[in-house]
Amino acid sequence: MKCIQCQSEMTNDCRVTVEGDLSGIKISKKGQGLFKKVTAKLKAAVCPNCGYVSFYVEDYNNFK
Numbered sequence: 573m574k575c576i577q578c579q580s581e582m583t584n585d586c587r588v589t590v591e592g593d594l595s596g597i598k599i600s601k602k603g604q605g606l607f608k609k610v611t612a613k614l615k616a617a618v619c620p621n622c623g624y625v626s627f628y629v630e631d632y633n634n635f636k
Contacts, residue, residue, distance in 0.1 A: 573626065575619035582617040582626065601635055610634045 573582045589596045600611040612629035619625075629635075 573617045573628075575622060575624050576626070577624045578619065578622045580619050580621035582619050582624075584615070584617045586616040586618055588614045588616050588627065599629055 573584055574580070575582050587596060597614045598611050599614055600609060602609055612631050612634065614627055614629060617626045617628065
């Protein structure tokens with residue numbers, strides 16, 4: 573992943589957690605039907621050059 577600020581290669585697969593909570597942040601979307609809920613853990617990419625942070629999910633196809 574390239575940094576949109578300085579075009580450097582970003583460090584991927586960084587964990588995102590809320591201070592005091594080890595579970596992190598989850599992204600969810602309610603689907604159609606009973607028990608149809610899509611969730612994914614939020615991850616971050618950090619630019620080692622300028623410090624820019626970008627959030628992403630790996631299983632983004634599940635949200636279509």
